[in-house]
Amino acid sequence: MSIKSLLATAALLSSSLFAVDEDHHTILISIDGFPAWLWKEPALAVPNLRKLAAEGAQTEAMTVSNPSITWINHTTLVTGVSPRKHGVLFNGLLVRQPDGKPPKIEQWVDKTKLVFAPTIYDIAHEAGLTTAESDWVAVTRAKTINWSFPELPSLEDKLVQEMIADGAFSAEKVSWMQLGPGRKNVAWLDESWTRAAQYIFTKHKPNLLMYHILNTDATHHTYGPGSMASFTALAYADRLVGDLIKTVDDSGLRDKTTIFVATDHGFKKVNKLVLPNVALKKAGYAMGLGPSITKCDAAAMAQGGMCFIYVTDPARKAELLPKLKELFTQTEGVERVIDGNDGPSLGMPTPAENPGMGDLVLYPKPGYAFKPDAAGDAVVTPAVNYGGTHGYFNGDPELDGIFIANGRGIRKGVVLPRMANLDVAPTMARLMGLTLPAPEGRVLEEILEPQP
Numbered sequence: 001m002s003i004k005s006l007l008a009t010a011a012l013l014s015s016s017l018f019a020v021d022e023d024h025h026t027i028l029i030s031i032d033g034f035p036a037w038l039w040k041e042p043a044l045a046v047p048n049l050r051k052l053a054a055e056g057a058q059t060e061a062m063t064v065s066n067p068s069i070t071w072i073n074h075t076t077l078v079t080g081v082s083p084r085k086h087g088v089l090f091n092g093l094l095v096r097q098p099d100g101k102p103p104k105i106e107q108w109v110d111k112t113k114l115v116f117a118p119t120i121y122d123i124a125h126e127a128g129l130t131t132a133e134s135d136w137v138a139v140t141r142a143k144t145i146n147w148s149f150p151e152l153p154s155l156e157d158k159l160v161q162e163m164i165a166d167g168a169f170s171a172e173k174v175s176w177m178q179l180g181p182g183r184k185n186v187a188w189l190d191e192s193w194t195r196a197a198q199y200i201f202t203k204h205k206p207n208l209l210m211y212h213i214l215n216t217d218a219t220h221h222t223y224g225p226g227s228m229a230s231f232t233a234l235a236y237a238d239r240l241v242g243d244l245i246k247t248v249d250d251s252g253l254r255d256k257t258t259i260f261v262a263t264d265h266g267f268k269k270v271n272k273l274v275l276p277n278v279a280l281k282k283a284g285y286a287m288g289l290g291p292s293i294t295k296c297d298a299a300a301m302a303q304g305g306m307c308f309i310y311v312t313d314p315a316r317k318a319e320l321l322p323k324l325k326e327l328f329t330q331t332e333g334v335e336r337v338i339d340g341n342d343g344p345s346l347g348m349p350t351p352a353e354n355p356g357m358g359d360l361v362l363y364p365k366p367g368y369a370f371k372p373d374a375a376g377d378a379v380v381t382p383a384v385n386y387g388g389t390h391g392y393f394n395g396d397p398e399l400d401g402i403f404i405a406n407g408r409g410i411r412k413g414v415v416l417p418r419m420a421n422l423d424v425a426p427t428m429a430r431l432m433g434l435t436l437p438a439p440e441g442r443v444l445e446e447i448l449e450p451q452p
Contacts, residue, residue: 020127020433024408025257027201027209027248028428030074030136031237033217033390035225035266036061036400038234045235048242049404052261056406057414057447061397064265064421066346067306068390068399070217071137073264073421078119078210080425080439082347087116087354088138089308094301094356100312102286102299108152111142120425121145121208123434129207132200135193136210147204149196153177159200168199186215187236194240198247205253207432211244213237224387225267258408258431262424263401265390268305270383271367274333276300276307277374283327285320288374298324301358302370305391305399308340308358317359324360332380333368336393337361346393363393405447414447 038044040060065076065083071091072083079086092107093114115138121131125144132147133139139148153160153174163169169192176184177192190213197211219233241261248254277293277300280286286296293299298320301308309324311317321339328337338361340351351357364370368380369389392399403419409431422441429436430443 020129022129022207023256024432025201025205025207025209025248025253026428026432027211027244027257027259028077028424029241029244029259029261030077030210030212031216031234031241031261031263031402032070032212032214033220033225033265033267034234034237034263034402035398036402037266037398038225038230039402041226044231046238048238048245049261052241052245052259052406053404055412056259056404056410057412057416057444058405059403059416059419061400061418062262062403062421063418064394064399064401066348066394067303068265068392068394069303070264073401074137074212075115075119076421077262077264077424078121079115079117080120080422080429080436080441081117082422082440084344084347084349084353085117085440087349087356088114089348089354089356090301090303091137094308096310096312096355100295100297102293102296102312103301103310105301108140111139114138114140118437119144120429120432120434120436121210123429123436124208124432127434129432129434130204131208131210132197132204132206133210134197134200135189135212135214137212139210147200147206149193149200151177151193152179159196162203163196163199166199166203168195186218187233190215190237190240194243197244201244201247202251205251208428213240220267220388222385222387224269226269227387254407256408258410258428259404259406260424260428261402261404261406262421263403266396266399266401267388267390268369268392268396268398269367269388270369270386272333272369273371273381273383273386274307274331274364274368275371275373275376275379275381276302276309276328276331276362277372278376279327279331279379281374282377282379285324286374291373291375293374300362300370300372302372303391304369304389305364306393307362307364307370309360309362311359321359328360328362333364334362335365336363338363405444409449411447411449416444416446419444 075088092105134149223229427444
């Protein structure tokens with residue numbers, strides 16, 4: 001069944017089973033890279049989040065999806081299905097290139113080329129509700145988002161033009177958000193995305209607003225989770241959340257608004273880096289110039305706490321996969337080597353189902369992470385200027401994330417021992433009077449107030 005057919009089915013179910021409430025507002029906030037183990041630290045200075053949790057519902061642990069990477073898990077949050085179904089496996093679209101070239105990532109492709117399952121914003125839009133985002137991911141040129149302030153805003157964006165005309169932003173600041181040497185620091189970027197979210201809610205009052213804070217992830221990668229910088233970044237994120245909540249309060253719509261706070265993944269500290277492409281070069285499976293692979297029989301696409309290995313010639317998979325398994329089983333720092341055809345056991349597709357799936361999946365030992373560079377002869381190096389990462393197997397408790405729900409329709413004082421990020425979209429949909437087609441997650445009935 002196509003996404004269009006699924007959306008039509010969901011719209012029909014919504015109209016027949018639930019009342020779509022146009023006066024209800026839902027905000028989904030993602031604080032990137034916020035591990036549950038840090039949330040449990042009593043000295044973490046996050047008063048706004050603590051208040052939301054105390055006056056609403058929370059979980060002690062939220063299981064994330066494999067791979068435990070940003071775009072993958074943000075997509076799970078808004079679809080209620082695993083990467084095997086929604087299709088996102090990287091922070092972008094992986095393209096297998098011909099003629100012995102390594103795969104590449106195309107990051108800013110249209111959402112329709114990247115996400116293969118209906119999202120809650122698709123279904124909300126189809127039901128006649130309004131939708132918005134500020135720095136959400138995997139939403140490039142999404143036609144079902146009414147107001148979009150993307151990670152890389154453009155002067156051609158209608159919302160950006162509106163904000164500039166209203167004096168809420170400037171063309172110069174748009175230039176500061178572009179990739180390159182002129183891009184400002186992530187703390188300032190987060191401030192800008194927050195101001196955009198505040199503007200959207202004040203001016204347009206969307207039924208659904210998705211908002212993403214990024215500085216926490218950048219800080220944890222550089223300085224490590226649980227460092228002094230980590231606590232400071234989380235305190236700053238809390239202040240931004242407080243700013244948005246104040247906007248909701250000032251709008252007079254607080255009693256009509258439900259706020260969800262989640263994350264995409266936890267974080268682990270890193271001491272050593274494994275360079276799988278160097279291992280492939282030394283074994284004769286790849287050639288490269290500097291840090292890049294240029295010609296290869298096999299290539300590695302590292303994502304921190306996991307790595308996909310790709311055989312570039314499909315006709316040689318049967319020949320090369322056993323040899324590659326043996327190579328990486330014997331490589332320092334590699335804990336598990338998994339056949340890509342076993343991807344469904346991890347919630348991921350097989351290579352036949354999705355060409356972005358690796359032919360092999362590597363997971364590292366504790367303290368190790370994967371790096372894509374192919375320069376030099378050292379397969380393992382110290383983790384210099386690299387404090388922590390994610391991507392590890394989602395059964396690792398350090399990868400567990402946070403979840404808070406507060407406001408309209410949410411019971412007070414509920415603490416769940418564990419949930420899955422698959423449960424977020426179905427629960428949001430229930431409160432919005434919507435139905436997700438075939439979610440893998442469940443509605444968290446325990447946190448919802450009884451319906452009259």
